[in-house]
Amino acid sequence: MTLTPLSYRVVDRRDETHDTVTLVLEPAADALKPFAPGQFAMLYAFGVGEIPVSVSRLGDGRRLTHTVRAVGAVSRALCGLRIGGWVGVRGPFGTAWDTAAAHGNDLLVIAGGIGIAPLRPLVDAVLAEAKAFGRLNVLAGARTPADLLYGDEFPAWGKPFGAVTVDRPSGGWTGRVGVVTTLLREARFTPSGTVAFVCGPEVMMRATARALIHQGVRPDRIRVSLERNMRCATGHCGHCQLGPLLLCRDGPVVGYDQAEPLLTVREL
Amino acid sequence: MTSHPVGSTGEGVFTALTAEHRGKLMALAREVSLPGGARIFEEGERADRFWVIRSGTVALDVHMPGRGRVVIETIGAGSLLGWSWLCPPRQWHLAAETRDPVRAWEFDAAAVHDLCAEDTALGLSLVTVVAEIIGDRLRATRTRLLDLYGPPGSGPVP
Numbered sequence: 001m002t003l004t005p006l007s008y009r010v011v012d013r014r015d016e017t018h019d020t021v022t023l024v025l026e027p028a029a030d031a032l033k034p035f036a037p038g039q040f041a042m043l044y045a046f047g048v049g050e051i052p053v054s055v056s057r058l059g060d061g062r063r064l065t066h067t068v069r070a071v072g073a074v075s076r077a078l079c080g081l082r083i084g085g086w087v088g089v090r091g092p093f094g095t096a097w098d099t100a101a102a103h104g105n106d107l108l109v110i111a112g113g114i115g116i117a118p119l120r121p122l123v124d125a126v127l128a129e130a131k132a133f134g135r136l137n138v139l140a141g142a143r144t145p146a147d148l149l150y151g152d153e154f155p156a157w158g159k160p161f162g163a164v165t166v167d168r169p170s171g172g173w174t175g176r177v178g179v180v181t182t183l184l185r186e187a188r189f190t191p192s193g194t195v196a197f198v199c200g201p202e203v204m205m206r207a208t209a210r211a212l213i214h215q216g217v218r219p220d221r222i223r224v225s226l227e228r229n230m231r232c233a234t235g236h237c238g239h240c241q242l243g244p245l246l247l248c249r250d251g252p253v254v255g256y257d258q259a260e261p262l263l264t265v266r267e268l
Numbered sequence: 269m270t271s272h273p274v275g276s277t278g279e280g281v282f283t284a285l286t287a288e289h290r291g292k293l294m295a296l297a298r299e300v301s302l303p304g305g306a307r308i309f310e311e312g313e314r315a316d317r318f319w320v321i322r323s324g325t326v327a328l329d330v331h332m333p334g335r336g337r338v339v340i341e342t343i344g345a346g347s348l349l350g351w352s353w354l355c356p357p358r359q360w361h362l363a364a365e366t367r368d369p370v371r372a373w374e375f376d377a378a379a380v381h382d383l384c385a386e387d388t389a390l391g392l393s394l395v396t397v398v399a400e401i402i403g404d405r406l407r408a409t410r411t412r413l414l415d416l417y418g419p420p421g422s423g424p425v426p
Contacts, residue, residue, distance in 0.1 A: 019419070071420050113417035143417035167412045169339050174367060176325065178341040179408040185280075185346040201416040207407070 002234055005044045005088025006032060008064065010081050016149050020069045020114060021079040022056060025087060031062040032089060036096035037121035038225060038253045041066065042233050044088030045077035052093070052230040052248070053078075054118035058125075064089065067117035067149065093233040095253040097122040097197050097223060106134035106189035108217075109157075110208050112141045112180055112200020116149050118225055118252075119199050123157050130159070134194075137187040138162040141180030141204065145173045161187050180204065181211045191216030198256075199225040206263060209256045222256035226263075243268055280346045281320045284397050289390040296380060297373040308349070308364040315358045316377045318350035324370030328362045341405075342367065348401050353377035 012024035035041070035055045043066060044050040051074045057065035070079040081087060099122065107126060111119050126136055138158035142148040145166055154164060163183045165176035176183065180200075194217050198205050205224045212222055228240040228247045235249030243262045245251060262268055282290050300319070302308065309315070311330060325344050329337040340362060343349055349372070352360050358377070384391030 141417070143415070147417060165342070167415070167417065173339075176342045176344070177327065177339050179411050182341075182344070182347075182408065186344045203411060203414060204416050207411055 002090055002093070003232075005042070005050075005090050006030060008087050008089045010083050010085045010087065011063070013081065013083055016067060017147050019071075019079070020067060020149065022065060022067045023078065023081060023087075024059070025064045025066070025089065027062055028086075032064070032091055034058070034061045035064065035092040035121075037099070037125050038097035038118055039092040039094050040118075040230075040233075040252065041089050041091030041093065042230070043068070043074075043078055044090075045074050045081075046086065046088065048077040049074040050088070050090075050231075051075060051078075052227075052233065054225070054252070055092075056117040056120050058121045067114065067120075069114050090233060093230075093248055095251055097125075097253055099125050102195040103132045104134065104193075105221075106194040107136045108184075108187060108189055108194060108196040108198075108212070109136070109138045110180060110196060110198045110200075111139070112204040112208075113143065113147070114149065115198075115200030115204075115225070116140050119197060120150060120153075122197055127157070134190075135160055135188045137189060139180050139183040139187060140164045141200070142166050144168045145170055145175070179207070181208055184211055184215065192218075194221065196222045198222060202226070202263060206260075209260065213256075219257035219260060220255045223253055224256055224259050225252045226254060226259060227252060281348045281401070282394075282397060284400075285390070285393050289387070289393055292383060292387065292390060293375075293380070293394070294373070296375055296383065298375075300372050300374045302366045302370045302372070304366050304368040304370075306366045306370075308366065309360045310363045311360055313360050315350060315352035315360050317374055318348065318353050318377060318380075319372040319374050321345050321347050321349055322371040322373065324372075325367040326364050326370060327367050328364055330362050337363070337365075341408075348398070351398050351402055353380075354395070354398055 007028040008025035010023050011026045014022045016022055040052045040054040042050050043053045053066045053068055056067040068075050068078045070076040109119050126133055136159050165178050165180055169177050196212050198208050209222050226247050228242055230248045231237045231239040233248045235246045240247040323345050325342050326349055327339045328341050329339045332338050
């Protein structure tokens with residue numbers, strides 16, 4: 001099942017930004033097993049190729065929602081799909097954001113750029129059982145206001161604290177300007193009782209993890225989602241190897257205590 | 269256990285100082301409230317004060333011909349506003365405007381300089397705190413130079 005793509009049809013699509021699209025997929029026949037927040041699928045654009053894409057919303061267990069940014073041939077082909085178009089899907093793959101282990105803790109959900117997409121199902125899951133957690137802080141960084149994903153949903157997420165900051169404000173932007181770590185000063189959390197979920201470019205995740213550790217959050221309580229060149233997605237081909245980890249199988253979500261020594265090794 | 273923001277009383281920026289030093293410094297603080305849209309200082313003016321933001325947000329901007337005021341960065345609760353008072357030429361390099369109503373502790377730079385001259389250990393601690401903040405902002409600026417969220421190929425060319 002994990003090696004052969006199943007056929008899914010695009011039943012909805014939404015243009016999120018100038019280069020990012022959210023696709024809702026429905027199986028033609030059999031559906032893949034349910035995904036967990038943080039896991040990814042291999043999406044196959046017929047005749048072009050296959051790429052890993054995290055689920056960006058969990059639906060009814062049959063439908064899949066993926067947010068794709070057009071950065072290469074395959075992602076451009078996926079972004080070009082219209083309603084009724086077909087895509088091959090394998091999955092679910094990889095490790096998930098472990099919400100059960102975070103019960104009773106304050107939460108920091110910190111996203112950079114399209115990194116907010118894999119975190120959205122986590123926010124949905126937390127909001128669905130909000131009483132099981134402490135305070136939920138959602139912090140997001142984007143390049144410009146126009147690049148912010150899910151802007152219409154964001155205001156309902158952070159309880160008590162949610163904020164967006166951009167690197168490049170455009171005319172009329174009255175929100176925050178600067179890197180996402182600057183928002184940490186205003187977030188409401190008790191460092192020793194906090195679990196952080198971080199997703200974005202690797203440099204952003206390293207800077208965020210350093211800031212969190214400096215504030216007293218334990219490295220093993222900082223969960224990051226790593227990205228490497230995933231091909232087989234079943235832990236066999238080795239393309240996504242990061243030291244002792246095969247990220248398609250042992251990741252993408254790992255603890256920073258495990259990730260930190262690996263991320264500072266060049267060309268690993 | 270520490271609950272954030274640690275600067276909820278205004279002293280959060282100075283948590284690295286000893287209680288004695290923090291007390292001496294805070295004795296010089298004056299509580300101020302500013303409405304949204306207030307210009308706090310302008311580029312080129314004498315930097316004779318600094319603030320610790322207690323609530324609200326301040327935008328640092330620079331005027332660009334043809335583009336008007338361009339916001340460089342925003343500063344929120346628990347943060348230091350202003351460090352140009354520390355070193356010559358003691359002029360603001362940017363301008364500052366409140367984004368929304370702001371409450372802050374305001375410090376007279378000359379009085380703080382005098383206190384540091386009188387208590388050099390306090391002075392060294394305070395300079396270390398401000399240097400750490402400047403370092404944080406430098407690292408943040410360098411990170412933004414990388415244009416991490418931009419399309420592939422954007423950012424500085426190696």
